[in-house]
Amino acid sequence: MSKKDSALILVVDDNDFTRMQLCHLLKQAGYQLAEASNGLEALATCTHLRPDIVLLDAVMPVMDGFTCCAELQKLPDAESTLVVIMTSLDDQASMEQAFAVGAIDFVTKPIQWTVLFQRLRRLLAADYAIQELRRQTQAAQLRETQMGMALEAAQMGIWNWDLLTNEITWSDTLQVLYGWEKGTFPGNYEAVINCIHPQDQDFVRYTDEQAIQEGINYDIEFRVVLPDGKIRWLASKGAVFHDASGVAMQMTGVEIDITESKESESALKIRANQQGVVAELSQKALAGIDLTTLMNSCVTLVAEHLKVEYCQILELLPDGDALLLRAGVGWQSGLVGKTSVSTDINSQAGYTLLAQEPVIVTNLHQETRFNGSPLLYEHQVVGGISVVIPGQESPFGVLGAHTTKERTFSKDDIYFLQAVANVLATARERQRFEDALKTSEERWHLAVQSSNDGIWDWNRKTNQVFFSQRWKEMLGYENQEIASNVQEWFSRIHPEQVDAVQQAIADHNAKKTPFFTSEHQIRCQDGSYKWILARGQAVWDQDGYVVRMIGGMMDISKRRAALSELQQVKAELERQNLRSLAAASASQLFADITLKIRQSLEIDTILETSVTEVQKLLHADRVLILQLRSNGSYIVRQEAVVPGLPVVSGQHIDHPSLGKGYLEQYRQGRMSATADIEQAAFQPSYVKWLQQFAVKANLIVPVFHENKLWGLLIAHQCDSPREWTPWEMELLAQLADQIGIALDQSVILEKETRQRQELTRSNQELQEFAFIASHDLQEPLRKIISFGDRLKTTCENDLSAQGRDYLERMQNAALRMQTLIQDLLTLSRVTTRAQPFVLVNLTQIANEVLSDLEVSIQQTNGRVEVGDLPTIPADPLQMRQLLQNLIGNALKFHRPQIPPVVKVYSQIFPSQSDQVSGVSETCQITVEDNGIGFAQKYVDRIFKVFQRLHGRQEYQGTGVGLAICRKIAERHHGIITVESHPGQGAKFMVTLPMNGNF
Structure with missing residues (x-):
């Protein structure tokens, strides 16, 4: 039964028989019933039950039907209740009154039941239709409001073009998109074209004409010029509608702002x-x-x-x-x-x-x-x-x-x-490094070739030994006649001295001696034996095992006793020291560059970040990087995968379908984009293999390293097939290029690391070699000086004037050489034989230095003024050496005829705390004189070894003193600087921490 058949009807009549009869008949017809005997009861019942129809008797006591009908119209939702007046008054006035108070129909008594039932059915049907129409109207109004709000939120406008009248209707949103005020659009085609960018107008006209003539859908992107001159990109889609005869009547469509996506x-x-x-x-x-x-x-x-x-x-x-x-x-x-x-x-x-x-x-x-x-x-x-x-x-x-x-x-x-x-x-740092390495290698080879000693380098792990060409020449061999192994050395040692040599090596390896030193005989090619001095230094690993030993061999069977030989040795020593210092500088530069590159290159981090970020950006289920192995298989280097999917990171992958033919396309730089592996032209075994990893679509791009295929960067979609966009493919290709660059840089880092280690070793060997040479040259110098003194004492009167002059020159040269070697040893001992720091009273040290320099002060008629100097943690011997060098130089380099005046004073400077050294303040010790001075451009030069600004005839010295001062300052975590002008003296300033770590 429909809703209208089960309607609720209120029967209102003061005649009980009529009311009961009506209720009985209507109930049989399937209606629901309610009763009332007068108008007041009817009002109360309507308020409570809300009936669909009220059958209301016109004439009743208490409240008649006309009054009751009028009151019913005042109730809320009165329009939903239909009132039918029943009366025996069959006159025009009663009928008009009934309709005037709101009745929907008028029935006269006696009631014809068939007619009443038909009227009721039609009234209910009409009311139901009206109510349904009202609901549909409200729903349509709601949808229209929601559609307008959605279009406005999406920046989308609607247009309609009447092709017969050329009238165009725009929504308010579309007018805003074109820069028009709402309601100001003229509504014609030319107005639209005038808003479009001049370069797009012909294209839009052609597309419009093509859509109208061919009846195809309209889909186009173009630019419009807003009133303020700005450019806006719009996407327009529409359709053409035709009449029954096929004539185009109108076009309707939408337009949306795509400026942001176009700019992106x-x-x-x-x-x-x-x-x-x-x-x-x-x-x-x-x-x-x-x-x-x-x-x-x-x-x-x-x-x-x-x-x-x-x-x-x-x-x-x-x-x-x-x-x-x-x-x-x-x-x-x-x-x-x-x-x-x-x-x-x-x-x-x-x-x-x-x-x-x-x-x-x-x-x-x-x-x-x-x-x-x-x-x-x-x-x-x-x-x-x-x-x-x-x-x-x-x-x-x-x-x-x-x-x-x-x-x-x-x-x-x-x-x-x-x-x-x-x-x-x-690129610039790389070139600097290569230049420095080339220079260092050239110096090393030059040092080996020009040295009079034979150099050897023994790898204790392999027992392979490098013998320099000079080493072989000393024994009378050509370069290719001696193999590079340790037996070539030991087999030539005199049989009676083999045990002693091996014991000396064992003592040094056990660190009982600082250096390996041995004087023994070695057999030459002609069978004769030559006395040599072998010296070397071991290199230990972190576990204390000797991994390497390097040294030299000197021919001591003949000693050079002439002055010319001494001068040659001196010149050679100076060259070797210069090479050693230059090599040390190059080594430091190389180490710094290598450290910098090492800190900035983390290939695993780059690979991990790459897969993680690509997975986020592409919303892929899995992104992984495969590295190609030498046997043609792969290893998964990095993977980013959503939870719940199989994890393949670290696995070795080897499948027949991934063989040579599979790799060839990637070696040529091509990529692979598969939207659905089940629909692709793959071998069934390959598809089945991919399915075990839940792969439904994949995107693969090659990664190249040194112009060779290194591996593959792969994105997987596992929940469903996926069409890969050109943008996604280009992004993955660009990232693969970046990974290739990172791989190239990591290889450079590895090469530079090995080269840095080799350069450091070479530098250390040169420094040790210079120290050994300097140390062992003192003995022949002492003999030259001693025999020169004896010769002068016993035979001076027997020598000619020229002979005495030669003797004097020889002794002076030997003394200068001895001074030079002692200064070099002093320079090296600043760090190798330094004493622990203690609290040192610098005023006391300065007074002791003045006592030592008393003769120089008197000879120059000079004056030294010492102010209050602080107490600092330092090496007392080195502080004494520092002040003695600076004050001694101030006295020595004075202007002619002007007595030197030297001032020594200090200043305290506060500074921020250093968590490493604990320094809270520093002191500056200044040594100021009124001497000859020098140009400021020579500041860096004077602190280098052997650098002099004046000839030896003008001022004595070796050019090492200020280098020692700088090294002492650096060892104390300080610096030394100088200010000077020619003829105006010099001011040397040493800045040192006041309370660093002891």
Whole structure:
């Protein structure tokens, strides 16, 4: 039974029989019933039950039917209750009154039941239809409101084009998208075309005509020019509607703002191109391309991809006052390589060096931080970016990109320029390292070749020995006649001395002796024996085992007793010491560069980050990196996978389908994108193998290392098939290139690490060799001096004047050589034989030094003034040596005819606490004189070994004293500096910590 058949009917009649009869008949018809005997009861019942129809008698006591009907209309939702008046009054006035008070129908008594039932059924049906229509209308209004809100939120507008009248209707949202005020759109086609970008108008017209003529769907993207001149991208989709005869009547569609996605797409493309440029430049740098060629490529590619007219690389000159235009594009001919820019903070380049961060200029003429250089103004530069090209100790220079237009640069532009600068920095440091290594190797080979000793290097693990050519020549052999093993050495030692030599080696290996030293006989090629002095130094590993031993062999069967031989040894020693110091400097530079590269390259971290970030960005179920092994199989290096899927990290993968043919496409640089592995043309075994890892779609790109296939970067979709977009494929390819670059850099790091270790070993060997040579030369010098003294004492009167002159020169040269060797040993002992720090009263030390220098003070008629000096933790002997060298130099280098005046005083400076050394304040000891002075440009030179500013005839000395002072200061965690001018004396300042660790 329908709703209208089960309606609730209220019967109101004061006649009980009529009311009961009506209720009985209506109940049989299937209606629900309620009763009331008068109007008041009817009102109460309607308020409580809300009947669908009220059959209301017109004439009743208490309240008649007309009054009751009028009152019923005042109840809430009165329109939902239908009132039918029943009366025996069959006149026009009663009928009009009934309808006037709100009755829906009028029935006269006596009632014809069939007619009443038909009226009731039709009234209920009509009411049900009205109620349903009302509900549908309300629902339509709600949907229209919701649709409007959704379109507005989505920035989507609706349009309708009447092709017969050419009238176009726009929604309010669409008018806003075109920049019109709501309600101001003229509503014609030409108004729409005038809003479209001039370059897109013909395209839009053609597409519209094609859609109308061919009846195809309308789908297009175009630009509109807003009233304020801004550009907005819109996507428009629509359909053409035809009448029964096929004539196009109207087009209807929607348009949406896609400006943001278009800009993102453009930015992504630019970013990908920029990353490609960085990868290309990195590959060139790793391939060892010449630095100048690389810089020219950098400025060309930067100018092209940033779309600027000018690009430059400014190299910081050694004096730090100017930057040389080393490479550039766009500048006037003849400027590159010749023009320089000031490093003053008022220039953009100088400001960039100081800021140590990218500097962006939108309009140079409005810039307040600095002024533009003449170079920029002469080329009408307005906007630009400049970044520092970093270096190990100081910046290499500045990389800049400039344009003649006012321009706002994006973050991607800044990151791109900084990435290129970092590539340049890496290439420059690599070239510096290679130059230093080449120089060091050349010096080492020169030292070996020019040394009179035979050099040997014994690998204790393999018993292989390197014998220098001189070592073999000393025994009369050609280079190829002696094998490189230890038996070649021991088999030639005199049989009676083998045990002693082996015992000396064992004692040194057990650290009973600081060096291996042995004088023994060794057999030559002709069978004769030659006395040699063998000396060496062992190298222990961290467990205390000897892994290596290096040393030299000197022919001592004949001693050079002539002065010429002594002078040759002196010259050779000086050259070797210079080489040793230079090699030490190169070794330190190499170690610093290697440490820097080691700290900045973490390949496992890069691989882990790569798979994690790609998985997040692509929303992939699994991202992994496979490394190709030499046997053609793979190992999973890194993996990022959603929980619940199989984990394959660390597994070795070897499947027949992944063989040579599979790899060939990746070796050629191609990628593979599979949307559904079950639909792809794969071998069933391969599909089954992939399914065990729950793979449904995959994207694979190759990773190259040193131009060879290293492995694969793979993204898996496991929940369902997936169509891979060009953007996703390009992203994965770019990331694979970056991983390849990281692999190349890690190989460089490994090579540099090995080279650094070799250079450190070479440097240590040279230092030890110099120490051994210096130490063993003292004995023959003492004999020369001693025999010279005896010769002078016993035979002076027997010698001619020329003979006495020769003797005097020989003794003086020997004394100078002895002094030089002692100074070198003193220099080396600053760190090797230093004493522990104790509290030292520097005033007391200074007074003791004055007592030692009393003769010099009297001879020069000088005066030394010592102020209050602090007590500090230090090595007392080295503090005495420091002050004696500085005060002694002040007395020695005085101006002629002017007595020297030397002042020694101190100052205390507070400083911030250092958690490592514990230093809270420092003291500065100053030794000031009124001597001859020197030019400030020689400051760095005077602290180097053997560097003198005056001839030996003018002032005595070896040129080692100030080098010793600097080494003492450095050993005490301090520094020594000097200020001086010619003819105005010198001021040496030693800054030392007041309370460091003992």
